[in-house]
Amino acid sequence: NAGVTQTPKFQVLKTGQSMTLQCAQDMNHNSMYWYRQDPGMGLRLIYYSASEGTTDKGEVPNGYNVSRLNKREFSLRLESAAPSQTSVYFCASSDYLMTGRGEKLFFGSGTQLSVL
Amino acid sequence: SQQGEEDPQALSIQEGENATMNCSYKTSINNLQWYRQNSGRGLVHLILIRSNEREKHSGRLRVTLDTSKKSSSLLITASRAADTASYFCAPQTSYDKVIFGPGTSLSVIP
16 A cells, blocks of 8 residues: 655756656545645645645646646646746645545655756 | 644653643634654644544553633653654534644753
């Protein structure tokens, strides 16, 4: 049982390049999230998906797009990477909306992205 | 959406001492969760307390919730070097996205 799997673990991009961060969960969760964490700071929500087929903006969505491909997978795309997007990216999933009572988030191990 | 604010920002204690960190929030909540993050890793869920609960225990962790003061505290008793990490609270309202505060960085000195 892998939980939440993120790929790649590390990536270096040049300014203007594009890439997609992949996330998959095997817990049959409805909700999935993408966060970024800059050094010494907390997590900031980029986008989330409450259920398959829906996505919504978080705190810092500019410069990113997401796709909820199916219930398992939620990808994050940087169309034209900028140095300000250098960060560690975390994907998470939960069953929050299914129960409506609050469920814990399960996190992936993160993707360390550097944009030169 | 709802963001918690942890206090203090940083805390340094000796091994064996207790560590207390606090979380304040602004509006009514459905539940509040605490997470731990070891350096460079994803967050790990510690404990969830619902709005109708006042106190909850899990091993060496004790969480309290005071909805009248809109605050929560996390107590780690008999701390160990392995407790060194950042701790985040996440207050939640129904059908809400999960937003984290800046966290408390705890250092436990052997």
